Amino acid sequence: MSPWDFANKQLKDLVPYEPGKPIEEVARERGMNPSDIIKLASNENPLGPSPKALSAMTEACKEAHIYPDGGAFKLRAALAKKFSLEMNQIIIGAGSNEILEFIGHAFLQPGDNIIAAKHAFVVYKLVATLFGATAIEVDDPGYTHDLEAMAAAITPRTKVIFIANPNNPTGTLVDQAKIDAFMAKVPENVVVVFDEAYYEFLDNPPDTLKYIREGRNVLVLRTFSKIQGLAALRVGYGMGPVELVNVVQRTRQPFNVNSIALAAALAGLEDEEHQAKTKELTDEGREYLQGQFSALGLEFVPSFANFVLVKTGNGAGVFAQMMDKGVIIRPMGGYRLPDWVRISIGTMTENRKCIEVLKAVLGR
Numbered sequence: 134m135s136p137w138d139f140a141n142k143q144l145k146d147l148v149p150y151e152p153g154k155p156i157e158e159v160a161r162e163r164g165m166n167p168s169d170i171i172k173l174a175s176n177e178n179p180l181g182p183s184p185k186a187l188s189a190m191t192e193a194c195k196e197a198h199i200y201p202d203g204g205a206f207k208l209r210a211a212l213a214k215k216f217s218l219e220m221n222q223i224i225i226g227a228g229s230n231e232i233l234e235f236i237g238h239a240f241l242q243p244g245d246n247i248i249a250a251k252h253a254f255v256v257y258k259l260v261a262t263l264f265g266a267t268a269i270e271v272d273d274p275g276y277t278h279d280l281e282a283m284a285a286a287i288t289p290r291t292k293v294i295f296i297a298n299p300n301n302p303t304g305t306l307v308d309q310a311k312i313d314a315f316m317a318k319v320p321e322n323v324v325v326v327f328d329e330a331y332y333e334f335l336d337n338p339p340d341t342l343k344y345i346r347e348g349r350n351v352l353v354l355r356t357f358s359k360i361q362g363l364a365a366l367r368v369g370y371g372m373g374p375v376e377l378v379n380v381v382q383r384t385r386q387p388f389n390v391n392s393i394a395l396a397a398a399l400a401g402l403e404d405e406e407h408q409a410k411t412k413e414l415t416d417e418g419r420e421y422l423q424g425q426f427s428a429l430g431l432e433f434v435p436s437f438a439n440f441v442l443v444k445t446g447n448g449a450g451v452f453a454q455m456m457d458k459g460v461i462i463r464p465m466g467g468y469r470l471p472d473w474v475r476i477s478i479g480t481m482t483e484n485r486k487c488i489e490v491l492k493a494v495l496g497r
Contacts, residue, residue: 143243143265150256154461165459173477173487174463176301176331176440178362180414180480182397183407186363189400193393201392208399212370215402216342221375224382225390229330229354229369233260236352238384240292240324241266248286248294250278252303252468254328257295266292276303276434276442280315287323294319297328298339302468302475304436309339316344316351324377327353330369331438333360333408334415348374352381357394359439360411361401366394415439418478425488429497440477445495448474454494460487 137145153174160167182190205225213220226232233256241247243265249257250273258268269291271283278296287294299306319325327341332355344351356369368390371381401407422441426433433443445451448471452464465473476487491497 141265143262147259147262148467150259151467153463154456156461159456159459159461163457170459170461171479171483171486172461173479173483174461174475175364176359176438176477177364178360178411178439179478179483180362180407180411182362183401183404185404185407186361186397186401189396190366190393193396196392199392201388201390201395203387205390205395208370208395208402211399211402212372216372218342218345218372219375222345222372222378224371224373224378224385225395226369226371226385227389227394228358228367229328229356229371230256231367231389232352232354232369232371232381233257233326233328234263235371235381235384236260236293236324236326237264237266239381245290245292246288248283248291250283250297250300252276252300252470253278253295253297254301255467273300273303273305275305276300277305278307280307280311284315284318287318287320291323293324293326295326295328297330298341299331299335299437301330301438302440302463302465302470303434303442304438304440305434306335306437307339312339312341316349321350324350324352327351329353330356330359334412334438342372345373350374350377352377357398357401360408361398362407362411363394363397363401366391366397368394368398414480415478418481418484421481421484422476422478422488429492429495440475442470442473442475444473445491446472448472451491451494455487455490458490458493460490462487 156167156170156172159170209220209223212223237260241264245266246269247261248269251270252273261268269286271286273279332338341353352371352373354371358364426443431443433441448464463475
């Protein structure tokens with residue numbers, strides 16, 4: 134008998150998330166030296182972790198034989214202070230992705246639905262499918278969330294609405310006025326999740342924490358993977374009203390985030406200089422890439438994040454050819470954008486190499 138005969142039926146429809154291609158794998162496949170390959174595929178921080186985070190990790194390794202603080206007391210206290218919240222309004226996850234799964238455990242059952250934009254982060258749909266719920270995907274003209282249409286899509290079985298802002302993979306942003314108008318239409322029994330993984334790259338970010346202070350059923354998710362440069366450690370956090378966070382906390386496994394990650398996140402949170410350098414590099418690189426795309430006559434989506442979505446034609450083919458030349462980018466076929474690729478912003482040296490290779494591949 135096949136295990137599929139008694140497995141949860143919705144798993145057959147679940148397409149696993151496909152991450153960016155690792156440098157080591159490309160080097161093995163193509164017989165290349167890893168040092169000759171650059172990866173601009175996964176929206177990582179090209180400067181790496183802050184020096185303070187590296188020092189904290191080294192120190193934390195000395196106590197690797199001891200279980201981590203299951204309540205992440207120090208990190209939650211620091212986040213609460215930074216955002217003027219209470220500690221019990223904050224939950225820590227192994228990346229903000231894990232908190233997305235917590236939300237599924239807490240609120241989704243077969244027959245329910247979630248709402249997300251058509252070209253939003255694919256994990257929202259994966260989470261819904263995992264729990265037997267369906268995903269209502271709302272068209273996003275200009276690759277930007279249409280919050281008015283998303284509010285109109287709410288049904289009696291809608292449990293969660295996901296809004297990635299800035300959105301991955303499009304890099305687009307919805308402003309405060311549109312968010313306020315949207316929130317005025319959302320019923321109290323629907324949880325709104327603002328996924329703000331790229332929040333720190335914004336000059337004038339919308340204030341979503343105000344809904345938490347108003348007691349709305351809102352969760353705001355952020356991560357240490359991007360501007361903090363701690364993607365390998367998997368640590369993120371969610372913020373919400375006390376009662377809502379208490380519900381979600383009950384789905385969390387003990388010791389879900391390790392001590393090394395907790396120590397690095399705390400140190401990185403306090404290293405504002407490193408964050409400022411990362412944002413400055415990102416702003417410079419984004420302007421350069423978008424200027425080059427314009428000069429090449431390529432359509433792109435103006436971005437507010439640390440990546441740019443650009444239309445190259447045959448995204449999978451361009452991805453493969455650029456990888457042959459030592460540059461890893463991200464094809465967007467999985468987001469139903471087969472003619473597009475997403476390019477993360479690297480150092481200026483990496484950005485220039487990427488454009489040189491792209492020109493060669495496109496014959497420009």
